[in-house]
Amino acid sequence: MRKIILAILALSLMSATPSERLAIVDIASAGPSNLNILKKLGGVSWWSEFGGSLLVSATPRGFINMERTGFVAKRLASEISAEDLRVVVGGHISMRLPGGSNVLIDEGRIRLVEGDSVAIAALDQLADARASLAGVFPVNAGSVVLQRQANHDWNQENLANDMVMLADAAGKVSRERWWGDVQKLSSWNRHIGAAGNVQARDWIKSSLAAIQGMEVTVQEFKVQGRAAWNVVGILTGERLKQESGVAAAGDRGLLIVGGHFDSTSERTASAAPGAEDNASGAAGVIELARVMADTPHSHDIIFAAFSGEEQGLYGSAAFVAELPDAEKKRVRGVVTMDMIAYSKGGSALGVLIETESVHAAFARTFSDAAAAVTKLQVSTSFNPFGSDHMSFLEAGLPAILAIDADWNRYSHYHRSTDTADKLTPELAHEILKMNAGALAILTR
Numbered sequence: 001m002r003k004i005i006l007a008i009l010a011l012s013l014m015s016a017t018p019s020e021r022l023a024i025v026d027i028a029s030a031g032p033s034n035l036n037i038l039k040k041l042g043g044v045s046w047w048s049e050f051g052g053s054l055l056v057s058a059t060p061r062g063f064i065n066m067e068r069t070g071f072v073a074k075r076l077a078s079e080i081s082a083e084d085l086r087v088v089v090g091g092h093i094s095m096r097l098p099g100g101s102n103v104l105i106d107e108g109r110i111r112l113v114e115g116d117s118v119a120i121a122a123l124d125q126l127a128d129a130r131a132s133l134a135g136v137f138p139v140n141a142g143s144v145v146l147q148r149q150a151n152h153d154w155n156q157e158n159l160a161n162d163m164v165m166l167a168d169a170a171g172k173v174s175r176e177r178w179w180g181d182v183q184k185l186s187s188w189n190r191h192i193g194a195a196g197n198v199q200a201r202d203w204i205k206s207s208l209a210a211i212q213g214m215e216v217t218v219q220e221f222k223v224q225g226r227a228a229w230n231v232v233g234i235l236t237g238e239r240l241k242q243e244s245g246v247a248a249a250g251d252r253g254l255l256i257v258g259g260h261f262d263s264t265s266e267r268t269a270s271a272a273p274g275a276e277d278n279a280s281g282a283a284g285v286i287e288l289a290r291v292m293a294d295t296p297h298s299h300d301i302i303f304a305a306f307s308g309e310e311q312g313l314y315g316s317a318a319f320v321a322e323l324p325d326a327e328k329k330r331v332r333g334v335v336t337m338d339m340i341a342y343s344k345g346g347s348a349l350g351v352l353i354e355t356e357s358v359h360a361a362f363a364r365t366f367s368d369a370a371a372a373v374t375k376l377q378v379s380t381s382f383n384p385f386g387s388d389h390m391s392f393l394e395a396g397l398p399a400i401l402a403i404d405a406d407w408n409r410y411s412h413y414h415r416s417t418d419t420a421d422k423l424t425p426e427l428a429h430e431i432l433k434m435n436a437g438a439l440a441i442l443t444r
């Protein structure tokens, strides 16, 4: 409720004076190094950042200033105001937007949509439905909706001392082991209630249990009346912080690595190999467990393969609900992976990190690690939606989702044809290197 009131307040503050006009500015046109200048230009009364574009409200003077700075601004129709805009997050390309709406900025998982009052009402209603297909948010002045790392020349000095540690952990990720696990997992129909779901559960359990130092449990919960299970492994932090002079046991923090292993398809009776969604991420959990078991760490790390995600994040919600308060207090961060291996090809390998803006610094560890040890193009979204990271964010815990930038264009999404041959293992390998590097820093 509080969020809604704030959103209305923000919108009323943003009502443009008659001479103001909304426009979409191509950040690359005058170069990312001028982005901060653009945000403060005279005559630009507010802005919101969407990856490669900046939405601005500007007076005629603002437009002259933008032109002088070298920015190319595309003016929207004069009658369009912030109230006519919504941020739509997470819709697959097959999802129809309401009639009367237009996509103004398409950044894949994140779109800026304009519409008449009927279309906007329909969009808002869409977001209210439980297990809805997309998140719908108002446009707020001064908000960074999507941040392209390439548009921010952050200095990497903070990481300079950590490079050896980062590269060591990243170098331990094995694409071949991960790929073998993806093929194994996608050989089962992992629909909730299917025999393959139980077989996958048992196989994940034994895969984690085979890792030195890992203690594994199975957590049962219900999905719409049916039994379902999370598989949860924990590695205890063993490297004591000698310099602090205190015994580490009571001081150990907790990191959580998760991804769902259940899958879905057209019908419960049809096959659901779910190679991309989400054998890719579940196999990633197992691979990161192997890497971290072989990497010095002071803090405890939980590796969780969730189930019941496809029906509405049931497994991660059950996990968070059963995590005692004392354990929640120990959580230093959570990384979830959902769909990390599809690249539509012909483009750079892209990853989207999703979190809330209060956890921007936590997310930064991952994008910095990516810049240091991968060739990933990283964007960070601050309107999280629709995967297991939400269960943690809603409990106030710092959490990110790592998801490939092209997932919403994957034509086999939630179909029996989501098989391993459609994947780009190189992309998953890069994402796992990013996560391994960040985990090494976060758990040292």
Ligand SMILES: [Zn+2]
Residues within 6 Å of the ligand: 260, 277, 278, 309, 338, 339
């Ligand atoms: Zn998924």
